[in-house]
Amino acid sequence: MRKSALVTIVLSLPLLLVAFASAQQGDAMIGFGTVMSPGAAQCNFNTGCPEKSGLYPNLGADVIFHKRMGIGFDVAWRGSQGTYGGVGGIPYRPILFDFNGVYQPKIGKKAGLDLMGGIGWQSTRFYSGTYSCSYFNCINYTSSNHFLVDLGGGLRYYFWHHAFIRPEAHYYWINNNTADFTSNNVLRVGASIGYTIGPD
Numbered sequence: 001m002r003k004s005a006l007v008t009i010v011l012s013l014p015l016l017l018v019a020f021a022s023a024q025q026g027d028a029m030i031g032f033g034t035v036m037s038p039g040a041a042q043c044n045f046n047t048g049c050p051e052k053s054g055l056y057p058n059l060g061a062d063v064i065f066h067k068r069m070g071i072g073f074d075v076a077w078r079g080s081q082g083t084y085g086g087v088g089g090i091p092y093r094p095i096l097f098d099f100n101g102v103y104q105p106k107i108g109k110k111a112g113l114d115l116m117g118g119i120g121w122q123s124t125r126f127y128s129g130t131y132s133c134s135y136f137n138c139i140n141y142t143s144s145n146h147f148l149v150d151l152g153g154g155l156r157y158y159f160w161h162h163a164f165i166r167p168e169a170h171y172y173w174i175n176n177n178t179a180d181f182t183s184n185n186v187l188r189v190g191a192s193i194g195y196t197i198g199p200d
Contacts, residue, residue, distance in 0.1 A: 025198030029060040029166065033076070033190015035094075039182025051094060051181040055079040056188060062102050064198075072102045072116060074170075076188060081127060091127040096120065096172060096188070098150045114154040114166060122146050122174050148174040154192070162196040 032055060039050035057079050062072030074097075081091040098120030106112040125141040132139055154168030170188040177184045 024064055024066070025196055026063045027061065027072075027194050027196050029058075029192040029194035031058045031060075031166070031168070031190050031192030032056065033058065033168075033188050035078075035186050035188045037181065037183045037186045049082070049084050049181055051177070051183065051186050054082055056190065058188075058190070058192065060192065060194075062100075064102065064104055068104045068106070070102045070104070072100045072118075074098050074100065076170075084126065092124055093127075094122055094124045096122050096148070096186075098148065098170075098172075100150070100152070104156070110158045112156045114152075114156055114168070116153070117151045118149075120148050120150060122148055122172070122177065124180050144180050146174050146176050146179075148172045156194075158196075164194050164196065166192045166194065168192060 034054060034056055035052055037051045039052075055078075056076045058074060058076035060072060060074035062070050064070035075095065077095040078093045081093050084090040084092040098118050100116035100118030103115045104112055105115075122145070124144045124146075126144065127141045130140060150170055150172045152168060152170035154166040156164050156166045158164045168190060172186040172188070174184050174186060177186070
């Protein structure tokens, strides 16, 4: 992760801990999926690359308060580097960060919905192959960062005590994403496995 993203997460932890103290429940999730977006089937430097395919691991957590409403955080990244510009192109990796309002209505004893919407940013790393070093660290990439708005939903099913599985979909509108890819619209689909702390 970029240093600024790590600092944001670390600084958010005390707020999440305070929020968790008054929360009815908290959830932690890990999952996998892929992304899809409209655009050209082929990737080249003239038309850009479609932001699609690849395995995207994701990590998420939320805290839920009164009336099944709460807040959450999610990060998803391309697990392996893609090749930007086709054969012989530049290795790249998109990372999607989002902070959401969450609503979790129950639809049965063992099932419920996770509905979320919020804001975040996409950081796409383009790897140069040469390292640039500062006093604190060395990196071999440049980042292209863009603000995003997201909407998502999933069907949560508790298969064993407080452990659940959640098929899910997330839609991202990424501001000025066409500077790097062929569309501002990205859809991420997949599934997460998670655990609820507190009443489910």
